[in-house]
Amino acid sequence: MTGGDRVSLHASLGERLVFEKGSPGRRGSDIPAADFPRRELSELIDADLVRASIDDMPSLAESEVVRHFTRLSDWNYHVDLGLYPLGSCTMKYNPKVNEKIARLDGFARLHPYLPDDLVQGALEVQKRLEECLAEITGMDRVTLQPAAGAHGELTGLMMVRAYHESRGRGRRSILVPDSAHGTNPASARIAGYEAVHVPSNANGTLDLDALDRLANRDVAGIMITNPNTLGIFEGEIARIAERMHAIGALVYMDGANMNAMMGVARPGDFGVDVLHLNLHKTFSTPHGGGGPGAGPVAVRDNLAPFLPSPVIERGRDGRCRLEGERPQSIGRVKAFHGQFGMHCRALAYILACGPDGLREASETAVLNAAYVRSKLEGAYHLAYAAPTLHEAVFSDRFQAAHGVHVLDIAKRLIDYGFHPPTIAFPLVVRGAIMIEPTETESREELDAFIDAMLKIARECETDPERVRSAPHATRIGRVDEAAAARKPVLRWRPPSTAD
Numbered sequence: 480m481t482g483g484d485r486v487s488l489h490a491s492l493g494e495r496l497v498f499e500k501g502s503p504g505r506r507g508s509d510i511p512a513a514d515f516p517r518r519e520l521s522e523l524i525d526a527d528l529v530r531a532s533i534d535d536m537p538s539l540a541e542s543e544v545v546r547h548f549t550r551l552s553d554w555n556y557h558v559d560l561g562l563y564p565l566g567s568c569t570m571k572y573n574p575k576v577n578e579k580i581a582r583l584d585g586f587a588r589l590h591p592y593l594p595d596d597l598v599q600g601a602l603e604v605q606k607r608l609e610e611c612l613a614e615i616t617g618m619d620r621v622t623l624q625p626a627a628g629a630h631g632e633l634t635g636l637m638m639v640r641a642y643h644e645s646r647g648r649g650r651r652s653i654l655v656p657d658s659a660h661g662t663n664p665a666s667a668r669i670a671g672y673e674a675v676h677v678p679s680n681a682n683g684t685l686d687l688d689a690l691d692r693l694a695n696r697d698v699a700g701i702m703i704t705n706p707n708t709l710g711i712f713e714g715e716i717a718r719i720a721e722r723m724h725a726i727g728a729l730v731y732m733d734g735a736n737m738n739a740m741m742g743v744a745r746p747g748d749f750g751v752d753v754l755h756l757n758l759h760k761t762f763s764t765p766h767g768g769g770g771p772g773a774g775p776v777a778v779r780d781n782l783a784p785f786l787p788s789p790v791i792e793r794g795r796d797g798r799c800r801l802e803g804e805r806p807q808s809i810g811r812v813k814a815f816h817g818q819f820g821m822h823c824r825a826l827a828y829i830l831a832c833g834p835d836g837l838r839e840a841s842e843t844a845v846l847n848a849a850y851v852r853s854k855l856e857g858a859y860h861l862a863y864a865a866p867t868l869h870e871a872v873f874s875d876r877f878q879a880a881h882g883v884h885v886l887d888i889a890k891r892l893i894d895y896g897f898h899p900p901t902i903a904f905p906l907v908v909r910g911a912i913m914i915e916p917t918e919t920e921s922r923e924e925l926d927a928f929i930d931a932m933l934k935i936a937r938e939c940e941t942d943p944e945r946v947r948s949a950p951h952a953t954r955i956g957r958v959d960e961a962a963a964a965r966k967p968v969l970r971w972r973p974p975s976t977a978d
């Protein structure tokens with residue numbers, strides 16, 4: 480398939496479509512008459528929550544509803560359609576068997592208030608997942624409560640805070656390298672700390688001299704992404720950890736990039752005290768689209784007393800129980816037990832891969848990124864020469880000379896049938912193009928992407944206007960992204976009331 484063919488189907492279907500659908504009286508189902516007295520309903524639900532009539536809802540036949548949603552699902556580029564090279568996001572393919580497992584009745588239909596005795600299977604899934612994640616990261620304990628990476632960061636920093644306070648001395652700041660993910664300084668602030676930036680050196684890694692200048696006894700810890708957002712492994716991480724520990728500070732590792740080193744290196748072995756993982760990145764659970772994520776946090780024993788409550792403890796008889804009596808805990812950070820469906824998927828993925836499979840996944844992810852990097856080097860400016868792991872960061876420097884910028888390149892890629900890579904991030908690279916192919920792509924898919932990127936690089940020289948005015952093959956051209964962010968239309972309204 481060529482790039483053009485990949486999208487033309489969508490474009491031609493798009494022309495036939497309007498969003499407002501239906502015709503009065505058309506029906507997809509017959510709702511049986513209520514078999515309870517009407518007045519009971521009004522006693523149960525406040526009057527202002529009850530609709531007087533549903534006549535303003537669209538009326539559609541079943542076939543129209545199915546086609547409508549099937550088309551909508553197709554308008555959105557997704558990882559089941561092709562390569563999704565968003566750097567720092569690890570958009571890998573999610574094996575469908577994990578979906579089946581999460582949907583087993585015994586998992587999907589459990590009530591969260593059931594007593595421990597009746598949910599031993601579910602607790603066993605969570606406990607085993609905790610044990611697997613502790614093993615993979617080289618840490619002692621894990622909480623599965625946080626619902627996203629950023630939520631894990633906040634949870635981890637709340638534990639850091641509780642740790643310092645328990646030792647009688649709250650501290651003021653968290654050191655955050657300038658190559659950090661944007662959520663890091665935000666989490667530090669929300670946890671009540673000042674985020675102090677540490678500059679990178681010319682190799683794209685943390686500057687140790689700058690670290691030494693900033694390290695003092697007001698520092699609660701450092702938040703370091705490893706491999707960092709340039710895809711570069713922080714080779715001095717053990718020394719960084721030593722220096723932090725020497726001033727009584729802790730090391731938080733943003734482990735969202737764990738896909739680069741599963742089975743190869745363990746953060747617990749190089750001095751990390753606390754880290755989060757993104758199950759929706761590394762451990763192959765669905766990612767994006769508004770669905771739930773999961774950001775488990777792993778800690779060393781020094782932070783274990785502060786873990787969110789309840790924790791899952793395994794008794795001598797092998798049975799698991801939820802333990803809530805923990806005086807030093809930071810408390811609950813999520814309703815019920817976290818995103819249980821994600822835990823089922825992640826454990827299924829880990830068990831199916833096994834230790835060798837996880838290692839192979841990381842090695843292949845790194846190999847694929849190195850392949851893309853070597854093929855695009857020369858056509859695109861490589862931001863840093865240092866070797867990279869699971870992603871490669873280019874810039875638009877060569878193309879900017881022809882008046883074409885990173886956003887144009889991203890939009891033009893859509894014409895070739897690919898989701899664009901992450902752009903304009905990390906901030907330390909001007910005009911950044913951050914490509915993370917992941918391990919789940921075939922050689923053919925990688926080659927098709929490389930081919931598209933090389934064609935675009937040539938177009939920037941021969942026909943820059945074509946790139947600047949892209950996309951050409953989509954139903955909608957360039958949208959006003961600022962307006963979409965500031966005045967989002969998040970809800971359908973009947974045409975009569977839409978403003």
Ligand SMILES: *Cc1c(COP(=O)(O)O)cnc(C)c1O
Nearest residue numbers: 567627628629660662733735772
């Ligand atoms: C994705 C990511 C995060 C945030 O994870 P969310 O689940 O989106 O909150 C944090 N740090 C890094 C390095 C990431 O790549």
